[in-house]
Amino acid sequence: MVDFLFKKENLKKGVFFYFSGTGNTEYVSRKYKELFKKKNISVDLKIISDIFITPSLSDYDFVIVGCPVYSFNPPLFVLEFLKILPVVEKKPFFVFATCEKTVGATFFSIKNILTSKNYDYRGSYKYLMPSNCNGLFGKEEISEDKIKEIISKTDLKIEKDFKNIIDDNKEEVKNFIFLIWGYLIIYKFFNKFYIKKHKWNFDSKKCIQCGLCERICPTNNIILKKKKNQLKFSNNCVLCTRCYNFCPTGAIYYKSSKNKSSKRYDFFKNNFKK
Ligand SMILES: Cc1cc2nc3c(=O)[nH]c(=O)nc-3n(C[C@H](O)[C@H](O)[C@H](O)COP(=O)(O)O)c2cc1C
Ligand code: SF4
Ligand code: SF4
Known part of the structure; x- marks a missing residue:
């Protein structure tokens, strides 16, 4: 060696x-x-x-x-x-x-x-x-x-x-x-229950069907169904929050969040335009 x-x-x-x-x-x-x-x-x-x-x-x-x-x-x-x-x-x-x-x-x-x-x-x-x-x-x-x-x-x-x-x-x-x-136990819980169970929702009235979320999701977890005006989330979300933070109209929100229209963190959004 x-x-x-x-x-x-x-x-x-x-x-x-x-x-x-x-x-x-x-x-x-x-x-x-x-x-x-x-x-x-x-x-x-x-x-x-x-x-x-x-x-x-x-x-x-x-x-x-x-x-x-x-x-x-x-x-x-x-x-x-x-x-x-x-x-x-x-x-x-x-x-x-x-x-x-x-x-x-x-x-x-x-x-x-x-x-x-x-x-x-x-x-x-x-x-x-x-x-x-x-x-x-x-x-x-x-x-x-x-x-x-x-x-x-x-x-x-x-x-x-x-x-x-x-x-x-x-x-x-x-x-x-x-x-x-302690951190590892919390992490086990986070991956086993929190990530799997969590759900994104989207507000069809706010969505302008730009398709950005679908294009930038790193795990191809989002499908935009334009005709039905629907956004489908599959099961391989890693909770990176990119779609949530960068959606230009704030149409994506976290289901259990109390304030669905809270300000997003989009400081670097231009680096992800596709
Ligand atoms: C699901 C999730 C869990 C997070 N957990 C922590 C955490 O345990 N400790 C912390 O200091 N920040 C936590 N954060 C904040 C991020 O680590 C932080 O904003 C990071 O800089 C994001 O980096 P990125 O923009 O490269 O994704 C968490 C963010 C997310 C989305
Ligand atoms: S990024 Fe927002 S506005 Fe664009 S398609 Fe996705 S949910 Fe709709
Ligand atoms: S949070 Fe990240 S991984 Fe999950 S659906 Fe949104 S962009 Fe994709």
Whole structure:
């Protein structure tokens, strides 16, 4: 087995595997790409929900995994994707997550899978970004000024963290193990009952039949039946909230939400126009 000595000179080309429901994680990925470029390190960005076969990593010196936090963990399909990555010989990996407040067991779960495949863990980075699920839980979405303020703080942290990555000053978000257990139990409940049981609804009077939701859903979970003026949701929703937040007329709402017309989080909507 090759014992990879981490040196910045070894970082010539990397790959980002990321998923972003509403643009926060994509924003951070692109920022990183720019910073790596300035150091003459090229980076390929790959969207996890678009990958269906085991990717080859032979061209890459390092791997970065980025995802939003769903119920104190990575989205389940992100974990499933990591399980199909090839076993390697000490390839360095970094992980980052965007969240409103708490990453919970996110880094613990990702680290477990990748270190079991012999990836060389080099640090975890947390980025506070605006929440994309406030409306779902009855909270008001935040103002544009607040969104900009949060993002500009994150910009500064990305630059600081990038320096740490390049200088190999490993940063690690740590949790007590009993807290991790708690987060994992909540996550089991979230995936088994909450995601499966939840239902999106749509208001046919508000829908202008633009088809955007159908086109941008990362799991092809939505079918627009124009003639019947109906929107059909199948059973493979990952609760990324993209359709809900980006529908131009707010026609999609969360069934159990108290305020169906609460403001949506659509700051990055233009990145998803198709
Ligand atoms: C279903 C769901 C669950 C979430 N759970 C958490 C959470 O446990 N902790 C947290 O801080 N943020 C949570 N969030 C907020 C998102 O992690 C956050 O807004 C993230 O930056 C969204 O990234 P994206 O735009 O790349 O999808 C949740 C969002 C959704 C949709
Ligand atoms: S994005 Fe909204 S308005 Fe457009 S088809 Fe979907 S529900 Fe209707
Ligand atoms: S139905 Fe909506 S929330 Fe569910 S995966 Fe598709 S875009 Fe995301």
